[in-house]
Amino acid sequence: SAVISQKPSRDICQRGTSLTIQCQVDSQVTMMFWYRQQPGQSLTLIATANQGSEATYESGFVIDKFPISRPNLTFSTLTVSNMSPEDSSIYLCSVEFGINTEAFFGQGTRLTVV
Amino acid sequence: DAKTTQPNSMESNEEEPVHLPCNHSTISGTDYIHWYRQLPSQGPEYVIHGLTSNVNNRMASLAIAEDRKSSTLILHRATLRDAAVYYCILRDGVGLWAGGTSYGKLTFGQGTILTVHP
Numbered sequence: 001s002a003v004i005s006q007k008p009s010r011d012i013c014q015r016g017t018s019l020t021i022q023c024q025v026d027s028q029v030t031m032m033f034w035y036r037q038q039p040g041q042s043l044t045l046i047a048t049a050n051q052g053s054e055a056t057y058e059s060g061f062v063i064d065k066f067p068i069s070r071p072n073l074t075f076s077t078l079t080v081s082n083m084s085p086e087d088s089s090i091y092l093c094s095v096e097f098g099i100n101t102e103a104f105f106g107q108g109t110r111l112t113v114v
Numbered sequence: 115d116a117k118t119t120q121p122n123s124m125e126s127n128e129e130e131p132v133h134l135p136c137n138h139s140t141i142s143g144t145d146y147i148h149w150y151r152q153l154p155s156q157g158p159e160y161v162i163h164g165l166t167s168n169v170n171n172r173m174a175s176l177a178i179a180e181d182r183k184s185s186t187l188i189l190h191r192a193t194l195r196d197a198a199v200y201y202c203i204l205r206d207g208v209g210l211w212a213g214g215t216s217y218g219k220l221t222f223g224q225g226t227i228l229t230v231h232p
Contacts, residue, residue, distance in 0.1 A: 004157075031217045042201070043158065043222040050212050092157050099205060099218040100146060100165075105157030 002027050002095050004106035012112045013083055020079045021109045023093035028073035033094040034066070037108070043092065049076050083113045118202045123227040126192045134187040134226055136202030141182050146205045146218065149176065149187045151198040152225070158201065161187065192230045201225040 003026040013019050023032065034046040046066055047057045055068040069077045080087050090110050096103040119137040126132040138147070148163040162169055162176045164185075169176040175188040189196055202225075205218035 030212045030215065033219070035222075042224050043220075045219055045221070048217075048219065094157075094220070096217060097215075099216040100163075102148075102160035102163065103150075103158075103220060105159070108157050 002029065002097075002104040004093060004095065004104055006093060006106035006109050008109055009107065010110040010112075012114060015084050015113055017083055018079055018081045019083065019111060020077050021091050021093075021111075023076045023078070023106055025074045025095055029095040029097065030073070031096060032070065032076045033096075033103075034068060034076075034078045035092045035094060035105075037090040037092065039088070046078070046091075080111065083111075085113045087111065088113045118204060118223050120200070120202050120223060120226045122224065123229065125229045125231065126189075127231050128193060129191050132189040132192045132196070132228065132230075134189075134200050134202075134228065135184065136186070137184045138202070138204055139183045141204055142206070144206065147176065147178060147182075147185050148203045148205050148220065149174070150201045150203065150220070150222075151196075152201070153195075153198045158222075161200070163205075192228075194230050194232060197228055197230045199225040199227050 005024045007022045032049045035043040036046050037043045045058050046061045047055045049055045049068050049070040051070045051073050067079045090108040092105050092108040094103050094105045146165050149161040150158040152158045162174050164176045177186045201222050203220050
């Protein structure tokens with residue numbers, strides 16, 4: 001199992017600024033995932049972060065807008081850059097231990113851009 | 115990833131069983147069927163998963179059709195705490211590899227909003 005802590009839990013930011021979201025896991029994991037959940041919508045995968053390599057982004061998401069760091073096997077950050085009100089969403093990190101296992105999610109970071 | 119189709123919403127009464135259907139007619143032989151639920155203001159929570167055979171755990175049962183083109187999540191006795199959005203997801207068994215382990219991305223659909231009445 002895994003317990004995931006995300007920081008901050010929520011924030012209100014000015015447009016044009018950047019916010020870095022931290023994801024800490026209580027065990028070592030190879031693969032971490034970052035999701036976005038826009039208001040009233042389902043979750044959309046932003047990128048996959050494998051420790052020791054560049055993150056892999058899904059269609060519609062780019063590194064300049066959502067840079068990801070993965071410095072070790074228990075930690076990752078997602079930065080939302082040059083924010084606009086359209087970036088107001090919940091951002092969640094997730095980990096798993098293989099295709100035939102369950103995925104664990106953090107509680108999410110609720111971001112409001114004004 | 116293959117797509118799933120779920121009803122937008124369902125209702126149940128407390129203490130009654132709930133059957134949440136999911137269609138996945140384009141499922142491939144390597145796709146695992148996963149169910150997650152999301153309670154209000156929380157991250158998704160794993161419920162159950164399976165490949166071909168029916169599965170039971172302390173939370174629910176998963177009934178998989180013989181042709182694997184549909185499945186049903188069964189909550190045996192609904193409680194008010196089961197009110198959530200339930201997502202049926204196919205995880206591609208030919209996905210990401212790292213360190214000799216295969217991983218699978220979760221592609222969330224819109225899910226089924228389950229309302230439980232007291």
